Amino acid sequence: MERKDTEPRVGLFVTCLVDLFRPTIGFAALKLLEEAGCTVEVPVAQTCCGQPAHASGERAEARAAAETTIETFEEFDFVVAPSGSCAAMLKTHYPSLFAGDPRWEARAASFAAKVHELTSFLVDVRGMRSLRTRLDASVTYHDACSGLRELGVKAQPRELLKSIEGLDLIEMRAPEMCCGSCVRHPASSAPIARTKTDDVKSAGVTTLLAGDLGCLMDMAGRLKREGSNIEVRHVAEVLAGMLDAPPIGRRNAIALERSV
Incomplete structure (x- = not known):
């Protein structure tokens, strides 16, 4: 270009x-x-x-x-x-x-x-306030620790998400609580992760979003093990309207063929 x-x-x-x-x-x-x-x-x-x-x-x-x-x-x-x-x-x-x-x-x-x-x-830099895309879904947003506490990322993804037609943004009780993915000791991380996924499920949404793939992969794995059907996606995929790929944590037929 x-x-x-x-x-x-x-x-x-x-x-x-x-x-x-x-x-x-x-x-x-x-x-x-x-x-x-x-x-x-x-x-x-x-x-x-x-x-x-x-x-x-x-x-x-x-x-x-x-x-x-x-x-x-x-x-x-x-x-x-x-x-x-x-x-x-x-x-x-x-x-x-x-x-x-x-x-x-x-x-x-x-x-x-x-x-x-x-x-x-x-x-903050480019002044984007709205997006021309649509998604009929109820979503909740997890504030990943580094983006929130080190960079002040909080309102920005929500402002963009609220501009998407058909999207219902529902806050969980503690969106700023750590998901446990950055905690190295399983005995400590497991209770944190369980509390987080319980909070996600209590929001009654179809989709969990965040801006950090590490957090999303861990939460997707736990939600799947718990039998939840909540989809997990990176916020950029939703904002861009690029949802052809399966939700994080679920592989499509092509991926399965490659793994055999």
């Missing part, structure tokens, strides 16, 4: 989970960004953001991933990720990784200033 001079150039940071398990989220993000008047590129050189290494205390490995990401994306006007946790890593943790390094500190800070979570970018 030929770029117009007025269009910002956006680098789409797809994330590892989206690339490996749910590419439709990446395509949905691309569609939304283009509808918001952006020229979008997906650099093939992108790799993991380094969050797993950072969370494990492997600072050298995290820095190596961060250097690669900065070098790959720093030429863009903006860097957008359809994930609160990955966007938070790029925006809030990269500067601390390079604090005091005369070669990288300013470079990391400049890069971090360009980074945005997808719905936040659409609403």
Whole structure:
């Protein structure tokens, strides 16, 4: 696509989970960004953001991933990720990784200033307020921890969802409560996850949405084990009207054939 001079150039940071398990989220993000008047590129050189290494205390490995990401994306006007946790890593943790390094500190800070979570970018930067799509469904939205607490993503996805014709957004009792996916010890995470899925089911909705695939995959697995028919989808898929793929946690015939 030929770029117009007025269009910002956006680098789409797809994330590892989206690339490996749910590419439709990446395509949905691309569609939304283009509808918001952006020229979008997906650099093939992108790799993991380094969050797993950072969370494990492997600072050298995290820095190596961060250097690669900065070098790959720093030429863009903006860097957008359809994930609160990955966007938070790029925006809030990269500067601390390079604090005091005369070669990288300013470079990391400049890069971090360009980074945005997808719905936040659409609403806060591009001024998107409504979407021309329809979905006849009742949905509830889970506020993933990193996007909410590190980036302030709360109202933005809801504002866009409320513009969708036919969609009924119903809040669960505790949408901001952790789903347990980031807790490493099963004895601690299981009760958190059970409380979360109980809350989701009590909302009486057909669909669970969130902006972080890691959370969605864990909640989809638990809901399925509990016998629930609630569909689980990334918010970008709904906002873009790209619902051809089966809900998260359910495989279609093509996927099953490939796994045999």
